[in-house]
Amino acid sequence: MSGTGSRRFPRLLVTGGAGFIGSCFVRDTLARRDGTTIVVLDKLTYAGNRANLAAVEADPEQAARFRFVTGDISDPAVVAPLVADVDAVANFAAESHVDRSILDPEAFLRTDVLGVHVLLEACRAEQERAARGERAAAPRFLQVSTDEVYGSVESGESHEEDRLEPRSPYSAAKAAGELLAHSYFVTFGLDTVVTRGSNTYGPYHHPEKLIPLFITNAIDDQQLPLYGDGMQQRDWLYVADHAGAIGHVLEHGDSGEAYNVSGGNERTNRQVVAELLNMLDKPWSLVRLVADRPGHDRRYAMDGSRLASLGWTNKVSFDDGLATTVGWYRENEAWWRALKAGDWDAYYRRQYGDRLAGSHEAGR
């Protein structure tokens, strides 16, 4: 498999572009200064943050190629006119936190399934316009999916043709979203591609997730709630590599295909936390073992050779990426302290209150 060659998409709709990975994609794409224009459609949920795009808006040349629309991907009236004006849609928009999908699953179905449906229907309408000669070609649709759709992988690596066995409301909704996208390729001949990325980390990551939560808690000498025995394994991928891989698949991926985006950095959660504490010069005694996440996937690991055959390689090692990330959180306290205000305390109490009350020392 080598891809059908390179295609450029000069006008992009990036949904969820104010989030962690989407904003990195927007910043890096516009910074190439190759004329690409981007419209971001984002609902600005608790996870969306316009500050993530401040660099773009402060640069006159990039700002001229950028437009921000606040809105919901599940709203056809908002989506249709935006899709009508672009060559491709990259859908990053999602409810993305597994723990929140356990507390409140419904929002995940609305955005991660119905939202994808609305975007696909808008692309299908554009395909019909193209067939009538009202536009050059139908837009390409890229669905940003996740390694979690494979479920927990006890040994070996997941390949793109493996069965999907999602086990959380989040991953089940993401699997539904990408299967829907694929069904539009099969049934309607829409030009779709899917990426399945592994655990991503880096600057601008919401402090609800493991790495930024533990960095920011440790800076404040707060306890670090490690689930279960802390021996779960994740494969860590630096955010700029994830965003770059998505751009590569957009331009080079075969229609109808899915591509694993692996990090090549498998670590237990304990190993990650030890490395973080070492970089921050904070003691292991901050770590508390707490009640496990229900249905917690033990391990994710993917084979990345299909994407490699398209000519993609990651650029950032885990040690360098983690050092950059720790440095960024040290230097950008105002950014994350704003997110740990407002509703944060209520979320933190609900998610961690009882867990921390019943926690015990982690031992090394």
Ligand code: NAD
């Ligand atoms: P994030 O939670 O940081 O950002 C999600 C963005 O989507 C936010 O800006 C939010 O406001 C927006 N959004 C949510 N619902 C919306 C709606 N209905 N309409 C419009 N915008 C909406 O997520 P992230 O970590 O940047 O993840 C981006 C994508 O990558 C998601 O699809 C996620 O499933 C996938 N992914 C994430 C990781 C990871 O480790 N972070 C790994 C693999 C795949």
Ligand code: DAU
């Ligand atoms: O694998 C890709 C996925 O990675 C993405 O699809 C998701 O959007 C993204 O949130 C992430 O999911 P995880 O559940 O793996 O990430 P999280 O940061 O929530 O947790 C990473 C590991 O750390 C996991 O084993 C659970 C554990 N953990 C997490 C938190 C928040 C803890 O031990 N304590 C915590 O407080």
